[in-house]
Amino acid sequence: MGELCGHLYVLFDDPILSASDERTRRFIADHEAFHIAAQMYGAKVPIVFVGDRPQIEAESRSFLRNLERVLNASSLVGVGDAYDSVCALLEKYHLHTSSAERQALSHWIFWEWPAEDYAFRMLRKNHHADIEDYLRIRTLLGDSEVYALGPIVGMALDQMVGQAVWQHRIQQGETMLDVLVGSCTSGRGNKEYPTIEMSRVTFEFVSLDARD
Ligand SMILES: [Zn+2]
Numbered sequence: 168m169g170e171l172c173g174h175l176y177v178l179f180d181d182p183i184l185s186a187s188d189e190r191t192r193r194f195i196a197d198h199e200a201f202h203i204a205a206q207m208y209g210a211k212v213p214i215v216f217v218g219d220r221p222q223i224e225a226e227s228r229s230f231l232r233n234l235e236r237v238l239n240a241s242s243l244v245g246v247g248d249a250y251d252s253v254c255a256l257l258e259k260y261h262l263h264t265s266s267a268e269r270q271a272l273s274h275w276i277f278w279e280w281p282a283e284d285y286a287f288r289m290l291r292k293n294h295h296a297d298i299e300d301y302l303r304i305r306t307l308l309g310d311s312e313v314y315a316l317g318p319i320v321g322m323a324l325d326q327m328v329g330q331a332v333w334q335h336r337i338q339q340g341e342t343m344l345d346v347l348v349g350s351c352t353s354g355r356g357n358k359e360y361p362t363i364e365m366s367r368v369t370f371e372f373v374s375l376d377a378r379d
Contacts, residue, residue, distance in 0.1 A: 175196075175199075175200045175203050175204065177195060177196045177199040177200070179195070183307065183308070183309075184308070187307065190290070190294050190296070190304070191304050191307065191308070193289075193290075193293070193294075194286050194287075194289070194290050194301075194304055195286075195308070197285060197286040197289040197290070198282045198283060198285070198286035199282070201281065201282040201285040201286065202278070202282050205281070205282075205285070206278065206281070206282070220274065220275075221270070221271035221274050221275075222271060223271055223272055223275060223313060224264070224268050224271070226260070226263055226264050226268065227260075227264065227268055227269075227271070227272040228312055228313075230256060230257075230259075230260040230264075230272075231272075231312050231313060231316060232312055233256050234253065234256055234316060235312070235315065235316055235319060237249050237252040237253060237256065238253075238316075238319050238320065238323055239319065241323075242322075242323075245326075249323070253347060253348070254348070257348060273342055273344070275313055276316075276342045276343060276344050277337075277342045279313065279314055279317060280314075280316060280317035280320060280321070280342070280343045280344075281317065281321075281337055281343065282317070283305075283314045283315070283317030283318060284317040284318050284320075284321035284343075287301050287317070287318035287321070288318075288321075290304070298318065298319075298322075301315075301318060302315060317343070320343045320344070320347055321333075321343065323347065324343065324346055324347060327347075328346065333346045336349075
């Protein structure tokens with residue numbers, strides 16, 4: 168992916184992606200465009216993203232699957248009801264994993280969830296797609312258990328703290344999971360829950376509204 172003559176380009180040679188329909192290719196382009204325009208430009212192409220990406224271990228994948236289940240279940244009754252379950256999952260996850268493993272997961276969450284959330288919003292806006300349409304596309308593209316939580320957590324955060332608030336916080340270097348947990352702790356009488364650490368990255372340019 169990169170920029171040429173004022174346009175952002177995404178090149179891929181994966182046969183599944185190449186053979187996919189226009190809507191799916193557009194989705195991939197929006198996802199990658201977010202990495203370029205919102206994340207890399209502001210951070211001056213961080214090495215942490217372009218270098219070897221850390222492996223997500225089985226315990227982390229299990230945590231993600233449980234988190235998706237809890238958030239999907241909560242959408243039926245209101246996302247606020249997921250607070251206790253999310254906190255319990257996170258506590259259990261921290262008890263059973265090393266900080267290196269948590270850092271690896273944090274890397275993926277930090278870079279991929281906002282890009283995936285943005286691409287989903289574009290899909291919804293331009294193709295009138297709903298979350299089920301999105302999940303079908305993501306299943307086709309693979310690694311759904313890592314990526315699909317981007318839009319799911321994004322919608323939860325919209326309800327819990329509001330879009331402007333959480334997007335501002337990820338611009339300051341927090342992950343979407345940090346914000347989810349932060350909301351959770353503030354609603355539980357300041358009980359201390361462990362959070363995932365992510366080295367702070369300052370973005371000079373990131374705005375879905377493109378006001379400037
Ligand atoms: Zn990506």
